[in-house]
Amino acid sequence: MRLKFTKMHGLGNDFVMVDAITQRVKLSPEKIRALGDRHTGIGCDQILVVEAPRNPDVDFRYRIYNADGSEVENCGNGARCFARFVRDRRLTSKDSILVETAAGILQLNVQDRDQVSVDMGAPILEPQEIPFDADIQAETYPLDVGGEVYNVGAVSMGNPHAVLLVEDVDTAPVDALGAAIECHPRFPQKVNVGFLQIEDRTRARLRVFERGVGETRACGTGACAAMVSARLRDLVDEEVQIQLPGGTLTIHWPGPGEPVTMTGPATAVYHGQIVL
């Protein structure tokens, strides 16, 4: 199968974008892993496949696959790149785009330059819906990881996130602790793990060990989940600049029941073809 693609990234969280509207695409988990392989394939954190909508009230459907081949519910940086991609390929000329994902419908607003703002919907805090094994909803939960107990926030943005506060993200044990929590039995669908350093009520630093990938240079849903968890603990105001290794996202969330809005860049790198 010959596949046309566009390589894109959102603050260094990189994607292979595939237009499955103007080309026939059939990607097995093995083919997804082959595309994502940084040595023998194109190399990326996620593969995003753009399809015609099933719901007549929205403009597109897009499916999200981690580099390990797992299909997931949401991808914040991917949503911004999706918007830029469908505009650049003239699949739409709209500034406000409705797209159906496995997590529900997102509204994407293309702004000037390379900025895109996304209504990510309201965060999900009910443990069973995250999913996370806990009897009652709380701001934080004690989580035993190999005999050490960590206080974690648990938030879903359609995909599950654990959030830990740290003194200094630069020295946080992201790889070891991230990998241990990613597969923790209390997260039955595994989990993305955010390490959050609060600087003041409007600025924070974040590193994310992503489910199915490992540490990425940025994670959009991770930035949303981290800000929500910090706001539930009254550590930040309703708009926060989240600085990730790849750059900064603006996250706005008034409070429970309200949507989270994420704003940041989306960048196209190159177009290519590959034979799978």
Ligand SMILES: N[C@H](CCC[C@H](N)C(=O)O)C(=O)O
């Ligand atoms: N690894 C995530 C999906 C991609 C999320 C991330 N790239 C973002 O920008 O939100 C998961 O398994 O839920």
